[in-house]
Amino acid sequence: MTDQGQLLTSKEMAQFVSAGFLRFDGLVPDELNREAMPALEAGFERPKAGTPLPLAYAEDSVVRKILSLPRIRGAIRSLVGPEPLVDHHAIHVRQPRGGEAQHLHADAIIDTRTTFDVQLMYYPQDVPLEMGGTLVVPGSHLRRINETDIGRYQNLCGQVPLVCPAGTVLILHHGIWHCGRRNDTDQVRYMFKIRLNPTVRQVRLWDTADLDDAGVRANLRQGFPWYESATARLEITNRARMWRSLTADETYDTDYWLTRLENEPTRVLAPTG
Amino acid sequence: MSQSRQQVLVLYLNNSALDSSVRGWAVYDGTDQSRHTTGDSSEPPYKSGLDALRDGWRLFQAAQLIPPAPGHEYDTSFMKHEFYFERLETIDD
Numbered sequence: 001m002t003d004q005g006q007l008l009t010s011k012e013m014a015q016f017v018s019a020g021f022l023r024f025d026g027l028v029p030d031e032l033n034r035e036a037m038p039a040l041e042a043g044f045e046r047p048k049a050g051t052p053l054p055l056a057y058a059e060d061s062v063v064r065k066i067l068s069l070p071r072i073r074g075a076i077r078s079l080v081g082p083e084p085l086v087d088h089h090a091i092h093v094r095q096p097r098g099g100e101a102q103h104l105h106a107d108a109i110i111d112t113r114t115t116f117d118v119q120l121m122y123y124p125q126d127v128p129l130e131m132g133g134t135l136v137v138p139g140s141h142l143r144r145i146n147e148t149d150i151g152r153y154q155n156l157c158g159q160v161p162l163v164c165p166a167g168t169v170l171i172l173h174h175g176i177w178h179c180g181r182r183n184d185t186d187q188v189r190y191m192f193k194i195r196l197n198p199t200v201r202q203v204r205l206w207d208t209a210d211l212d213d214a215g216v217r218a219n220l221r222q223g224f225p226w227y228e229s230a231t232a233r234l235e236i237t238n239r240a241r242m243w244r245s246l247t248a249d250e251t252y253d254t255d256y257w258l259t260r261l262e263n264e265p266t267r268v269l270a271p272t273g
Numbered sequence: 274m275s276q277s278r279q280q281v282l283v284l285y286l287n288n289s290a291l292d293s294s295v296r297g298w299a300v301y302d303g304t305d306q307s308r309h310t311t312g313d314s315s316e317p318p319y320k321s322g323l324d325a326l327r328d329g330w331r332l333f334q335a336a337q338l339i340p341p342a343p344g345h346e347y348d349t350s351f352m353k354h355e356f357y358f359e360r361l362e363t364i365d366d
Contacts, residue, residue, distance in 0.1 A: 101311040135312040144350045152283065153352065154299035154311050161312050181312045226296045228287050234349050 004082075005073030007207040013078065013246065014219035017239050020141030021172040022075065028066055028122065028167035036062045036124040040091050040190045047086050053196060056086045063089075063192070066122060066169075075171055078206035079118050080198035087117060087195035094132055094183040094191075101132065102179035103151030107195070110146040114245050115198060117174040122192045126166050131189050132181035133162030134170070139224040140177035142238045150177060158225030203248045211247070220254045233257065278303040280360045282330055284322050285352040289338055291322040297352055304362045322356050330358035 008016070016022050028036075039062045047056035053076075057064040066072060076084065107119065127133040137159050161181060162170070172178070174195070183189050210216065220239050223232050237257045244252045253259045285297035295317040300309040319325045326332065334357040341348070 101313070104311050142349060144348050150351065151311075152299055153285070153297050154309055155314055155317070156285075156297040157295070157317065159312060159315070161315075179311045182310060226285075228285075228296060228353060230288065231349055231353065234347050237347060238349065 003073075004077045005070040005075075007074045007205075008078035009207055009209070010211045011213060011215040011219055013206050014216045014243070016079065016171070016173065017242050017246070018219050018222050019138040019224075020176040021136055021138070021170055023162075023164070024071060024075075024169045024171075026165040026167045027071055027169050028069065028124070030166065032062060032065055033124045033166045036066070036122070036192070037190065039063075040093075040124060040192060043091055046089055049086070049088055050197075051086045052083050052199075053086055054083060063194070067120075067194075072120070072169060076118070076120075076196065079116075079171065079202070080196050081200040081202065081205050084196040084198055087197050089192065089194040092180060092191040092193060094180055094189040096183055096186045096188060099182060101135075101182045103148045104135070104137070104153050104177055104179045105148040105150065106140075106145060106175050106177055108147070108174065110144060111174060112144060114242070115202060116141075117195055117197050119172045119174060119176075119193055119195045121170040121172065123162070123164055123168045124166060124190055124192070125187075127162060127164050127168070127189065128185070129161060129163050130184045131187065132183040133164065133189070134191065135179050135181050136160045136162065136170070136172070137177040137226065139227065139235060141173035141175035142235065142242070143175070143177070145177075153177075156226035202246060204246070208247075217254060237261075274366050275363050276366060277361045278305075278364050280304060280362055282318070282325060282358040282360070284317075284319065284325060284356045284358070286322055286354040286356060289336075289354050291326070291332070291335070291356065293354070294321055295319060296354075304364050306362075322358075325358050330360055333357055333359050 012022060121134060137156055220243060221236055227235060236254050240252060240254045240258050244250050280303060281301040283299040284295050287293040287296055298317050302309065336353060336355040
């Protein structure tokens with residue numbers, strides 16, 4: 001491991017491309033979680049949008065310490081490269097037994113770039129089911145929708161209502177469908193979110209040693225229970241396009257879907273007879 | 274005095290056939306006997322749209338089949354196969 005941290009493997013990258021998120025349960029140690037709670041309760045200054053991450057938070061700040069953990073540092077480096085920009089951060093607070101679940105949404109506005117931003121969500125405390133952790137819809141990130149236009153979808157098969165130990169971090173593609181659920185406990189729930197923009201082309205930024213591992217392709221072809229069967233095939237082709245972009249390998253395919261479409265023969269046979 | 278109120282069930286199905294399997298769902302209850310919200314259940318209320326009909330729900334809207342716009346054939350977006358059902362319930366004022 002270098003100062004890049006612990007880079008993601010190709011299998012983990014393929015999982016991110018398929019599901020639109022990675023989760024690291026209990027990754028942040030307890031002493032940092034204990035330090036984070038009062039900091040989140042008190043709040044802290046939001047860096048100006050577009051500030052390079054290395055300049056955004058003081059050396060001794062809890063955010064800096066968390067983002068410097070080798071696994072987090074390496075995941076950020078693998079997904080958005082060195083010195084990403086801080087788009088914004090937010091401290092999400094769900095009051096006890098109050099409020100409603102958010103409507104399902106994707107953050108910001110419709111975003112059709114091949115380039116992607118990531119969002120980190122950090123949970124400093126244990127989140128049981130009734131505390132209303134973030135609901136994430138796996139494999140939703142490549143769907144072209146605008147913010148809460150999907151608010152009418154209350155439940156989708158295979159949705160993931162986050163239940164996790166303190167110190168858990170999610171890293172999400174900017175397009176993922178998600179919402180905060182209602183908090184039915186007597187405790188305030190905190191979550192820290194930060195969005196990062198890449199400043200380099202997102203090509204082979206991770207540890208590619210296992211690029212040809214069968215698990216990569218297996219991850220890229222996985223289905224999710226809420227997909228309609230026909231649309232699931234389109235999802236797999238769209239992921240294959242994303243994988244081509246990330247690996248700079250225009251020949252990559254999953255199960256021949258793109259190769260078939262790209263077969264436009266130009267060879268003309270000489271007339272016979 | 275009794276009045277009727279609408280309960281609405283929305284099912285998102287695997288394909289355009291009403292007897293295909295449920296992929297997503299939502300419930301809106303005009304009687305106020307129940308309140309539903311995002312992420313409030315993990316199991317669909319019915320296995321298919323047909324099962325909802327068998328249980329007394331009346332279909333009142335089905336998503337149209339709209340061909341993809343040229344150039345957007347591979348885009349994915351909203352759930353395609355959306356079916357709206359209703360039930361009228363009598364409540365006492």
